[in-house]
Amino acid sequence: MAAMNPNLISYLPNLRVVDCTLRDGGLVNDFYFTDEFVRALYQANLKAGVDYMEFGYKCSKNIFSPDRFGKWKFCDEEDIRAIVGDNPTDLKISVMADVGRCDYEHDIIDRKDSVIDMVRVATYVNAIPTAIDMVEDAKQKGYEATVNIMAVSKVDSEDLKNSLELLAQSSADVIYLVDSFGSFYPEQIRRLTDQYMEVAAKYGKKVGIHAHNNQQLAFANTLEAMNKGAGATYLDATVNGLGRGAGNCHLEMLLGFLRNPKYKMIPILRFVEQYILKLREEGVVWGYDVPYLLTGQLNAHPSSAIRFIRDGRSDYYHFFHELIDDTL
Amino acid sequence: MAAMNPNLISYLPNLRVVDCTLRDGGLVNDFYFTDEFVRALYQANLKAGVDYMEFGYKCSKNIFSPDRFGKWKFCDEEDIRAIVGDNPTDLKISVMADVGRCDYEHDIIDRKDSVIDMVRVATYVNAIPTAIDMVEDAKQKGYEATVNIMAVSKVDSEDLKNSLELLAQSSADVIYLVDSFGSFYPEQIRRLTDQYMEVAAKYGKKVGIHAHNNQQLAFANTLEAMNKGAGATYLDATVNGLGRGAGNCHLEMLLGFLRNPKYKMIPILRFVEQYILKLREEGVVWGYDVPYLLTGQLNAHPSSAIRFIRDGRSDYYHFFHELIDDTL
Numbered sequence: 237m238a239a240m241n242p243n244l245i246s247y248l249p250n251l252r253v254v255d256c257t258l259r260d261g262g263l264v265n266d267f268y269f270t271d272e273f274v275r276a277l278y279q280a281n282l283k284a285g286v287d288y289m290e291f292g293y294k295c296s297k298n299i300f301s302p303d304r305f306g307k308w309k310f311c312d313e314e315d316i317r318a319i320v321g322d323n324p325t326d327l328k329i330s331v332m333a334d335v336g337r338c339d340y341e342h343d344i345i346d347r348k349d350s351v352i353d354m355v356r357v358a359t360y361v362n363a364i365p366t367a368i369d370m371v372e373d374a375k376q377k378g379y380e381a382t383v384n385i386m387a388v389s390k391v392d393s394e395d396l397k398n399s400l401e402l403l404a405q406s407s408a409d410v411i412y413l414v415d416s417f418g419s420f421y422p423e424q425i426r427r428l429t430d431q432y433m434e435v436a437a438k439y440g441k442k443v444g445i446h447a448h449n450n451q452q453l454a455f456a457n458t459l460e461a462m463n464k465g466a467g468a469t470y471l472d473a474t475v476n477g478l479g480r481g482a483g484n485c486h487l488e489m490l491l492g493f494l495r496n497p498k499y500k501m502i503p504i505l506r507f508v509e510q511y512i513l514k515l516r517e518e519g520v521v522w523g524y525d526v527p528y529l530l531t532g533q534l535n536a537h538p539s540s541a542i543r544f545i546r547d548g549r550s551d552y553y554h555f556f557h558e559l560i561d562d563t564l
Numbered sequence: 565m566a567a568m569n570p571n572l573i574s575y576l577p578n579l580r581v582v583d584c585t586l587r588d589g590g591l592v593n594d595f596y597f598t599d600e601f602v603r604a605l606y607q608a609n610l611k612a613g614v615d616y617m618e619f620g621y622k623c624s625k626n627i628f629s630p631d632r633f634g635k636w637k638f639c640d641e642e643d644i645r646a647i648v649g650d651n652p653t654d655l656k657i658s659v660m661a662d663v664g665r666c667d668y669e670h671d672i673i674d675r676k677d678s679v680i681d682m683v684r685v686a687t688y689v690n691a692i693p694t695a696i697d698m699v700e701d702a703k704q705k706g707y708e709a710t711v712n713i714m715a716v717s718k719v720d721s722e723d724l725k726n727s728l729e730l731l732a733q734s735s736a737d738v739i740y741l742v743d744s745f746g747s748f749y750p751e752q753i754r755r756l757t758d759q760y761m762e763v764a765a766k767y768g769k770k771v772g773i774h775a776h777n778n779q780q781l782a783f784a785n786t787l788e789a790m791n792k793g794a795g796a797t798y799l800d801a802t803v804n805g806l807g808r809g810a811g812n813c814h815l816e817m818l819l820g821f822l823r824n825p826k827y828k829m830i831p832i833l834r835f836v837e838q839y840i841l842k843l844r845e846e847g848v849v850w851g852y853d854v855p856y857l858l859t860g861q862l863n864a865h866p867s868s869a870i871r872f873i874r875d876g877r878s879d880y881y882h883f884f885h886e887l888i889d890d891t892l
Contacts, residue, residue: 244749421572421821422750422784423792451817452777452852456750456784464751476854488854489779492861493749501861505880508854513878524780524852526804526816526836533820533829550841552833 247495248465254288254444254472255281255487258308259332260479262292264522265515267306273511274308274319277475282327283503284491288354290330291316296339316351323351328380330354333370335363340370347378354380356412361391364399368406375407382444382470384412388428389419389535400432404439410470411441415457418450418482418528419535422460429460429467444470447485449477450532452524454485459493475504476512481538482528521545526552534559575823576793582616582772582800583609583815586636587660588807590620592850593843595634601839602636602647605803610655611831612819616682618658619644624667644679651679656708658682661698663691668698675706682708684740689719692727696734703735710772710798712740716756717747717863728760732767738798739769743785746778746810746856747863750788757788757795772798775813777805778860780852782813787821803832804840809866810856849873854880862887 257277258269274291281289292308300309307315311331323329329352333340344355355374359367367383374381383403388396403411413432415425425445432443445461445468447454454477461468473490477483488508491501527541530552536559544555585605586597602619609617620636628637635643639659651657657680661668672683683702687695695711702709711731716724731739741760743753753773760771773789773796775782782805789796801818805811816836819829855869858880864887872883 244752422787424572449780451820452780452783452814455780459750486780486857489857492779492857502881502884505854505858505884509878509880526833529814529817529820530833550837552837553830556830556833 252287256290257474259290263480267308280503280507285498288328294331294333328353332356335359356382358384371408382410383408387416400435404435410444412444414446418448418532425457425460443468446472449482450528455489458485483522580615583614584618585802587618591808595636608831608835613826616656622659622661656681660684663687684710686712699736710738711736715744728763732763740772742774746776746860753785753788771796774800777810778856783817786813811850
């Protein structure tokens with residue numbers, strides 16, 4: 237083969253693959269996954285050598301009604317244990333906690349009493365102090381903790397710089413670059429990753445990448461953020477890209493790329509075959525489509541594209557003009 | 565917005581966008597496009613500021629029966645003229661001529677009598693001398709000429725090096741990097757583009773990129789090959805990615821990225837809305853799907869994945885093992 241690269245032959249042992257299928261996918265079906273689905277995904281991730289499996293959100297039941305959402309929006313301890321027992325495996329378990337949507341003091345118990353290993357705090361840039369409070373709470377309780385700044389493509393450069401400094405001085409283990417709107421091109425991801433890495437290195441933190449597929453760049457941007465070992469080491473992906481709107485980096489693409497023999501793509505392939513195709517047949521809709529390209533290009537929230545598709549519309553031309561009216 | 569890049573604000577005036585919708589798309593429907601479709605595409609490309617529109621192949625009717633293929637497999641002069649007249653526009657017209665499938669001495673007439681502007685010679689690495697003969701023939705007749713080495717991912721590094729040297733010494737204007745199997749990752753595309761550019765620069769040639777979307781990397785690899793102006797300047801794309809198997813770089817993605825005010829995405833968006841959706845409804849199948857990921861990962865020809873999908877199969881696990889048996 238032409239131009240073999242030793243980097244594509246060797247592998248980076250410090251990478252961590254985080255499967256977010258239930259969490260980002262739950263945004264598509266209101267977290268109504270069957271236990272069979274969740275159990276099969278857990279088994280597939282185990283066999284695939286995935287490092288973390290995110291079960292869902294730790295949302296407050298005072299804010300969101302358990303009547304209107306499946307259980308993975310809340311991730312009760314006993315619900316996770318019903319799937320994994322005491323999880324006597326190398327696959328770590330994570331949950332996401334959104335600033336302002338989580339009674340973290342109360343709902344996140346001590347790690348010694350929990351089967352959860354990692355708490356990922358998701359925040360907008362204007363709520364960094366609360367995010368740090370949540371990170372410190374999780375760390376004091378014994379968890380690994382990440383902090384994920386959402387919608388960075390809407391954040392002013394100076395604000396981002398200050399946020400990263402604050403977060404890097406917190407107890408968080410990992411700071412996540414999140415392309416919420418799927419609007420970044422690889423060259424932007426590279427520059428942002430470099431910026432995150434610079435601050436992270438100063439304080440001994442790691443960097444993660446969470447990409448969306450609006451412009452079919454989620455996989456490419458994940459590779460770019462890795463920067464052949466000089467960049468992000470926590471890599472988010474979902475099976476078949478299952479996730480809100482255009483979805484995420486496909487786990488089967490990522491595992492097919494990684495050369496570490498611990499990672500196996502085939503168990504994920506089987507899971508797609510046995511469970512994901514059924515989900516699509518049942519009418520769950522996600523993945524690249526033209527309307528997501530347009531919100532991505534315009535750096536807009538995907539919600540209007542989700543509605544456009546749900547309404548069965550295909551008048552892209554009008555949609556584009558609606559978007560321009562909304563965003564300008 | 566965070567981390568603005570002047571490169572994403574300014575633009576590169578030397579880029580050339582080549583629409584291959586009819587040519588690569590013709591491989592999906594045996595070139596049976598209606599005149600209405602072709603005329604509308606021509607109008608859309610005109611309005612979009614696309615630089616070249618490839619109408620199809622110049623295939624020999626002694627080798628391929630006109631009864632079994634639509635007219636764009638042959639691109640007779642009068643068929644193109646029926647669409648474009650004398651083409652009194654800035655949109656140039658190209659055709660592809662495959663080594664061994666084209667009676668180029670006879671079927672490619674003098675440019676002064678033709679509405680065609682550019683002949684693109686497609687060759688495998690083992691037929692470079694014939695490809696050069698075809699290039700010289702086209703150049704002598706007055707055409708712009710490119711040479712496209714297919715299936716480079718299967719070519720030995722040393723053979724590629726020698727081929728590039730030979731081609732760069734020919735009269736070809738552009739040498740194309742072609743990722744036929746959609747198997748290259750961006751870091752490989754960058755290295756290969758650098759290699760092509762080095763040889764091309766020595767002899768005053770330009771470099772082009774033609775990517776396939778097996779791993780959803782066609783757009784990303786096209787961006788990577790451009791290397792912010794230091795790489796490929798001839799960029800192939802097709803509307804909605806229409807092309808064999810997983811298809812190509814989506815023209816609407818590329819135009820949405822390019823900042824040159826001459827390029828407009830909206831006419832292409834309208835064409836998708838008015839013509840491409842209908843094509844899909846009529847049962848023409850292309851675009852990313854799991855089987856193409858697998859042939860891409862294994863650097864295999866997409867034909868087995870095309871058959872798998874045509875047969876309505878979804879047993880990815882078995883397919884993967886069939887592929888491994890075939891490729892190892």
